[in-house]
Amino acid sequence: MNHQEEQAPGWEAIDRELERLYEGQEPKVYGTLVPYALGGPDPLTGISAYRAEEPRPHWHFVTYGFSELYEKESDDPACSGYGFELTSRLVRDPIEEEPPAWALNLLQNMGRYVFRSGNVFRAGDYLDANGPICLGADTELTALAFVEDPELPGIDTPNGRVDFLQMVGMTGDELEAMQAWNTRGVLKAGSEHLPSCLTDLSRPSLLEEAAVAAAIREGMAQAGSSTGFLYVDQLGWEPGRRGLFGRKPDTLSLGAKQAGIIAKILRGRIPKDRELRLVGPETRVVLEPGAAPGWEAGEEEIRIALDSRTAEELAERLVPREGTVVLPSLPKLEIRIVRTDIRDADGNVMRTIG
Known part of the structure; x- marks a missing residue:
């Protein structure tokens, strides 16, 4: 010393x-x-x-x-x-x-x-x-x-x-x-x-x-799951807007890499009456248990209420594959799963998910 x-x-x-x-x-x-x-x-x-x-x-x-x-x-x-x-x-x-x-x-x-x-x-x-x-x-x-x-x-x-x-x-x-x-x-x-x-x-x-x-x-x-907070680097929210053929739905986007684990955590949170907070670079989303499915977009975060049935439907559809999910109980909310590129320390793409 x-x-x-x-x-x-x-x-x-x-x-x-x-x-x-x-x-x-x-x-x-x-x-x-x-x-x-x-x-x-x-x-x-x-x-x-x-x-x-x-x-x-x-x-x-x-x-x-x-x-x-x-x-x-x-x-x-x-x-x-x-x-x-x-x-x-x-x-x-x-x-x-x-x-x-x-x-x-x-x-x-x-x-x-x-x-x-x-x-x-x-x-x-x-x-x-x-x-x-x-x-x-x-x-x-x-x-x-x-x-x-x-x-x-x-x-x-x-x-x-x-x-x-x-x-x-x-x-x-x-x-x-x-x-x-x-x-x-x-x-x-x-x-x-x-x-x-x-x-x-x-x-x-x-x-x-x-x-x-x-x-x-x-x-x-x-x-159930003890994970109440999950950082999602590919997390976005786009409010719906009126188009030529009617209003486009609000859109929540998730990276394919984390779509599957969000599904698993949801199964261990919503049925146990626990919420899950998703935090991205510019977006915060709270998936919370509720008597009826619905959502509200505030200035600081988006809150999406899920009953047990809707949570299970969503979990079944959240897979690590590029695509769009629309649930019957949330017809005006579109959930878009986007491709994830895994990069090395120099920014080179090592593999792609989705």
Whole structure:
């Protein structure tokens, strides 16, 4: 630890917790050459990687930088910075000497997302990576879940509270299950096959296990979906207007990529008397339970009421395919599903849905 770090009460508090867990082990430490505040590319001040052996050999990564490591700067005395640090447990070859660079880059990418957007992670959250979490790898893991680190409870530091959130690699169908049910439920159902929530690039989907898939279906049916908010990057609203042959209907547009998951979430929300909020770059739509179907377009959001029958009809028609949906109970509302282009970091189209 250098001289600057000696004056870092937040950093020292994290180190003490890790010393308790890995007594005497010197971690691999990866810092930044140019601080993010001075124009450096990496927002996290440091990442430590520890060698763990149970339940199977793995790297245990811990970030430094989401919380306040040095002097207190935020106005909330109870919370240090964003209030958390990220961890991750990546399966390790027993003879592996250095952790893979992609895992460090992924954690820094999470830092860029939080620092630029101001959106923070909480236990139970999930994130669609829109591709392999390790670029170029032959892996089914294309999403991330966030849960409490099983061995690192939250700590109180001189700068406020810090929780440790473990980031877990998930498959696409596991992501859909988390959205249609909840993150903790899916991970608990698959815990026998995902000990300590390890990230293993080579593993298949948990839903390939019949018992896990059955437990998830039962959980969805009983509890419904905990997803009350969904960001939809292709979300639009066009008010109807009078044309030559009569008035054209109001039009709600959705991207094909998210049409299917909206259908699954609706089945777990409306029958449970819960609303679902869809938020796009310029449009907000609330799908809410109602005694009779209808909608109202306000200045800030569009509210669409659905009874259970209409919600099921809509869910059946929301498929990841370009097209138009008009329901008998909502004849003057057109729902248009538009093609989704999945792009890489350079803006190149990798694949098209719809």
